[in-house]
Amino acid sequence: MNRATIRNFCIIAHIDHGKSTLADRLLQATGAVDSRTFREQLLDDMELERERGITIKASCVRLSYRAADGQRYLLNLIDTPGHVDFSFEVTKSLQACEGTVLVVDAAQGVEAQTVANYLLAKDRGLAIIPVINKIDLPNAQPERVAQELAHLLQRESLPITYASAKEGRGVPELLERIVHEVPAPSGDPAGPLSSLIFDSTYDAYKGVIVFVRVVEGTLRRGMSITLMSTQHRFEVQGLGVLTPRPEPVDVLTAGEAGYFSAGIRQPHDVVAGDTVTETARPVAVALPGFRRLKPMVFAGIYPASAQELAVLRTAMEKFALTDAAFQFEPEQSDALGQGFRCGFLGLLHMEIVQERLEREYGVTLVLTTPNVVFQVTTREGKPVEVHRPNDLPPPAEIASIAEPFVNAVILCPSEVVGSVMELAIQKRGVYRSTEYLSETRVKLVYELPLAEILVDFYDRLKSLTRGYGSFDYEFLGYRNATLVRLDILLNGRLCEPLSLILSKESAYEKGKALVERLKALIPRQLFEVVIQAAVGSHIIARDSVRPLAKHVTGKCYGGDITRKRKLWERQREGKRRMKQFGNVEIPQEAFLAVLKI
Numbered sequence: 243m244n245r246a247t248i249r250n251f252c253i254i255a256h257i258d259h260g261k262s263t264l265a266d267r268l269l270q271a272t273g274a275v276d277s278r279t280f281r282e283q284l285l286d287d288m289e290l291e292r293e294r295g296i297t298i299k300a301s302c303v304r305l306s307y308r309a310a311d312g313q314r315y316l317l318n319l320i321d322t323p324g325h326v327d328f329s330f331e332v333t334k335s336l337q338a339c340e341g342t343v344l345v346v347d348a349a350q351g352v353e354a355q356t357v358a359n360y361l362l363a364k365d366r367g368l369a370i371i372p373v374i375n376k377i378d379l380p381n382a383q384p385e386r387v388a389q390e391l392a393h394l395l396q397r398e399s400l401p402i403t404y405a406s407a408k409e410g411r412g413v414p415e416l417l418e419r420i421v422h423e424v425p426a427p428s429g430d431p432a433g434p435l436s437s438l439i440f441d442s443t444y445d446a447y448k449g450v451i452v453f454v455r456v457v458e459g460t461l462r463r464g465m466s467i468t469l470m471s472t473q474h475r476f477e478v479q480g481l482g483v484l485t486p487r488p489e490p491v492d493v494l495t496a497g498e499a500g501y502f503s504a505g506i507r508q509p510h511d512v513v514a515g516d517t518v519t520e521t522a523r524p525v526a527v528a529l530p531g532f533r534r535l536k537p538m539v540f541a542g543i544y545p546a547s548a549q550e551l552a553v554l555r556t557a558m559e560k561f562a563l564t565d566a567a568f569q570f571e572p573e574q575s576d577a578l579g580q581g582f583r584c585g586f587l588g589l590l591h592m593e594i595v596q597e598r599l600e601r602e603y604g605v606t607l608v609l610t611t612p613n614v615v616f617q618v619t620t621r622e623g624k625p626v627e628v629h630r631p632n633d634l635p636p637p638a639e640i641a642s643i644a645e646p647f648v649n650a651v652i653l654c655p656s657e658v659v660g661s662v663m664e665l666a667i668q669k670r671g672v673y674r675s676t677e678y679l680s681e682t683r684v685k686l687v688y689e690l691p692l693a694e695i696l697v698d699f700y701d702r703l704k705s706l707t708r709g710y711g712s713f714d715y716e717f718l719g720y721r722n723a724t725l726v727r728l729d730i731l732l733n734g735r736l737c738e739p740l741s742l743i744l745s746k747e748s749a750y751e752k753g754k755a756l757v758e759r760l761k762a763l764i765p766r767q768l769f770e771v772v773i774q775a776a777v778g779s780h781i782i783a784r785d786s787v788r789p790l791a792k793h794v795t796g797k798c799y800g801g802d803i804t805r806k807r808k809l810w811e812r813q814r815e816g817k818r819r820m821k822q823f824g825n826v827e828i829p830q831e832a833f834l835a836v837l838k839i
Contacts, residue, residue, distance in 0.1 A: 341424030429496030544581030
């Protein structure tokens with residue numbers, strides 16, 4: 243394959259700006275798919291993606307395009323997600339490309355992920371082709387959006403492609419720009435093999451299917467290869483590309499992207515960002531991978547039945563292949579048994595992980611509330627690490643509690659600085675500095691407790707800034723704080739998965755809100771369910787779910803009142819016994835409700 247005719251590029255944009263539709267038009271324009279087999283969102287092959295209308299997984303496909311100069315080019319296209327919770331997929335894709343198509347909605351304009359994705363592409367020195375999409379909309383304002391793009395890219399005379407992916411307008415012009423503006427890949431096909439793993443999936447028959455971008459050398463069927471991070475050796479059994487159907491090939495040379503299978507049965511052997519090299523002639527230095535994104539939300543995932551634990555462990559190992567941002571480690575709970583403590587990039591990411599595990603692997607899950615690790619010093623001077631609220635020693639034994647703090651950098655528009663500062667103060671933030679990056683862009687630096695930003699901080703920031711806010715943090719250390727454990731009691735029994743460690747000042751407000759939410763979510767039983775929020779031995783909020791009533795005296799017509807009293811007393815005694823031995827069924831929505839308090 244002539245490297246001069248290869249173009250590796252991806253499509254990046256904010257969510258719902260038309261990436262998948264534009265990818266569909268590129269597939270049709272290059273003849274990769276005919277009208278008989280075409281369907282909308284062709285590269286979104288997950289049922290969940292099609293239901294929600296969002297891209298969750300980056301998809302790689304090879305296209306063959308004959309340009310206006312008569313030369314045939316090989317285009318490796320990667321369609322990426324737009325939601326911030328799946329930005330790790332974008333990071334991986336950019337590492338495998340030389341250029342990118344930056345899509346902006348002609349009505350909505352430049353948004354948060356537009357800026358974030360542009361900065362990612364700029365940091366990697368990629369060729370950037372700006373496209374203003376959806377110009378067919380009646381409320382489209384392409385001139386205004388063009389000015390925003392020029393300001394973002396800091397270029398006045400900026401060549402912009404105006405397109406309507408829905409109608410196919412601008413697609414031929416975009417293809418010509420790709421072959422002329424995206425540079426051909428470098429690399430020597432005769433050199434030692436050096437390939438970057440940017441994705442993988444699991445096949446029941448072939449084992450792990452690994453997607454690679456060959457940077458140097460040539461990958462052949464039958465070649466003995468080594469994964470450099472683990473030094474595990476395998477023999478390449480299958481080699482191919484997606485067109486978008488899997489198509490076997492004999493070799494992949496420098497500059498090409500494709501997949502291989504090598505009988506890899508252990509999913510944890512393959513790590514996204516790792517380097518694949520030839521065993522007989524290895525490279526001296528591994529390729530630079532990509533920066534791991536920090537998980538923003540931590541929660542416990544447990545199987546609904548203890549018998550499903552092994553199934554869940556296998557499912558998570560396989561799932562981690564397709565979502566390298568997902569992290570998990572074993573965890574033990576007194577109430578829920580054995581499970582896993584998992585890290586997610588956000589609430590949508592957590593929701594998608596739960597749905598995919600349940601749909602694709604057939605396991606029923608229970609999620610707990612998110613938490614961080616606290617450091618407790620007892621009155622005897624003994625340090626204790628608290629991973630779960632239930633591990634917190636009694637208040638009488640605690641000398642001090644320290645919680646993790648982070649240095650948070652917030653970028654937001656200048657007109658919402660006041661609202662963002664108020665949000666940071668609500669989250670017990672300590673102000674450090676303000677810096678105006680431009681007339682419209684401000685950088686705020688706060689020191690915040692990690693526990694306060696795990697769940698809803700990012701969502702509220704995006705709401706306050708209308709999607710233009712961005713946020714990053716780095717760990718500072720532990721600091722002493724006034725914290726208490728908030729317990730939820732159902733009919734006097736502690737419900738451990740709903741316990742929280744939080745600041746003493748916000749305990750009453752959050753306890754009251756949680757009790758009200760649980761009252762609405764817990765289904766009515768044949769007996770009264772009393773819901774209480776407690777801090778230590780003090781009940782700070784209480785409510786109850788009324789029992790399902792049966793009119794036991796409905797069959798009595800007149801007669802002595804003692805007959806009715808006897809029936810009422812028997813009913814009361816039966817409910818008392820039921821309340822003593824019965825279990826309250828807590829729906830999954832109740833655990834998710836805690837996340838949103």
